[in-house]
């Protein structure tokens with residue numbers, strides 16, 4: 670199978686995928702491209718260290734979405750890579766219908782909350798401000814609604830007294846690194862599919 674990963678920064682989720690591929694926890698699979706909308710993304714350096722083709726593709730002039738001529742470049746570049754699955758792993762842009770419809774049911778995203786709760790940015794801040802006792806992360810299919818597509822798998826963590834956005838983010842991130850490679854494996858091995866999913870899988874009860 671062929672994977673394409675889109676990133677914007679640190680790339681720790683991407684790294685978790687590269688490790689899982691390397692250890693054959695995601696069998697018969699190759700990461701055929703990593704694309705970043707940020708030329709300084711640390712993740713680009715990490716990907717190259719794994720021997721993976723890693724490129725910067727500008728998404729200018731927009732700051733928070735992928736649209737216009739840049740969107741066309743993304744679509745064309747990714748199509749040439751012939752991916753079975755496209756993973757948004759900390760890709761900090763909203764993707765639009767033209768992009769989504771170019772790769773039907775092939776785009777997934779990782780989000781650091783228990784969706785449908787807390788879509789969008791600054792999730793940990795909002796979770797703490799609301800006094801939630803629990804948070805977590807979700808892998809979901811990407812559709813036209815931001816963080817609103819069909820959910821694939823979720824992992825839960827406790828919110829602890831004294832948590833800051835940073836400590837909570839770190840606890841959630843550990844789970845992200847587990848559920849994202851696992852979701853990819855299930856999808857590529859066709860253990861689950863867009864149509865077969867009803868409720869998201871709960872990590873720890875799989």
Ligand code: GRF
Nearest residue numbers: 679680681682759779780781
């Ligand atoms: C993660 O928390 C992910 O859920 C969110 O952005 C962050 C990316 O981190 N969408 P990294 O680049 O994978 O380290």
